[in-house]
Amino acid sequence: MNAVVDGKRVPNFLIRKLEKTKKNNIKDENLSDIIEKKGYLYLPNIIDTKKIETARNEVFKKLHEIKELNDPFHEGIFSGYSIRDHVYSDRGAFWKSISSSKSLREITNGAILENLMSKIFGKPAIGYDFIFLRAVAGGKFTHMHCDSGFFTRTTKQVLTCWIAFTEITIEKGPLFIVEGSHKFDDIKKEFLDFDVAIHKDKKATIDIHPVKFAEDRNTKLLTADFNPGDALIFGMHTIHGTFENHAKDKKIRLTCDIRFQPKSEPKDPRYFGLNPGGTTGAGYSELNSARPLNEDWHIR
Ligand SMILES: O=C(O)CCC(=O)C(=O)O
Ligand SMILES: [Fe+2]
Secondary structure, eight states, X not given: XXXXXXXXXXXXXXXXXXXXXXXXXXXXXXXXXXXXXXXXXXXXXXXXXHHHHHHHHHHHHHHHHTTSBOSSGGGOBBOSOOOHHHHOSOXXXXXXXXXXXXXXXXXXXXXXXXXXXXXXXXXXXXXXXXXXXXEEOTTOOXXXXXXXXXXXXXXXXXXXXXXXXXXXXXXXXXXXXXXXXXXXXXXXXXXXXXXXXXXXXXXXXXXXXXHXXXXXXXXXXXXXXXXXXOEEEEETTOOEEEOOBOOTTOBOEEEEEEEEEETTSOOOTXXXXXXXXXXXXXXXXXXXXXXXXXXXXXXX
């Protein structure tokens, strides 16, 4: 099984496994020190798999109704087809409704992650209301970037949590972290005051193929065979992207990413409230996921 980005094979020697933080050790470890040192926390099986399954099936059922998934819908197999735009006149409203399901929100904005994040920050934390649920079909991947240009307008104390809702082996396009990248000073400098919605002449995407990027910097791409319920937490300067979903079984990758910050820090109104505008102000319609599964993605 191969890792691929943009149709190009990623050689195995560039790939290394993420180091696990064991659930039993969470109590004892200084989690913020680990993030400071490694740039991430990898937490297998942090969310109850039954809860994940319920949330996933709700999403899959909706995608099946618009003919994007084959029967039986719970397998999550992409049909290659979509009637999303015939059924829903407003893509953003549709994706917002999917993103608002109680079963999903119990995971993303529920007690487990909130408590964990509070432990990491050392003070009460809050999850952003605007979340990034991603249903990813074949041929798609997320370009390398760091999250600072999106989420640090009002506070720098922000962490991303990426959650797996399906099995994501290497050919299904898991997330990867560039090892040691949270300490790449040139990148930190380049993106320190960058705001993707203000500095429109610049992109958040690091437009270098991950193979070249890792080779040039003599580093590795860290990833894992993710299972439903696994989570990965990382800071705003950690460079990450995803491999391409090129799975022969045509199963989609379902993940959701959400940001957390201390409750006491000023909130960016774009990401909080009942009708958050998101990064650009266009709401949930700005997300690639709001596009029918058979449509190409934009690059930010
Ligand atoms: O899942 C993806 O495709 C990208 C995730 C990401 O960039 C993030 O969680 O910050
Ligand atoms: Fe990201």
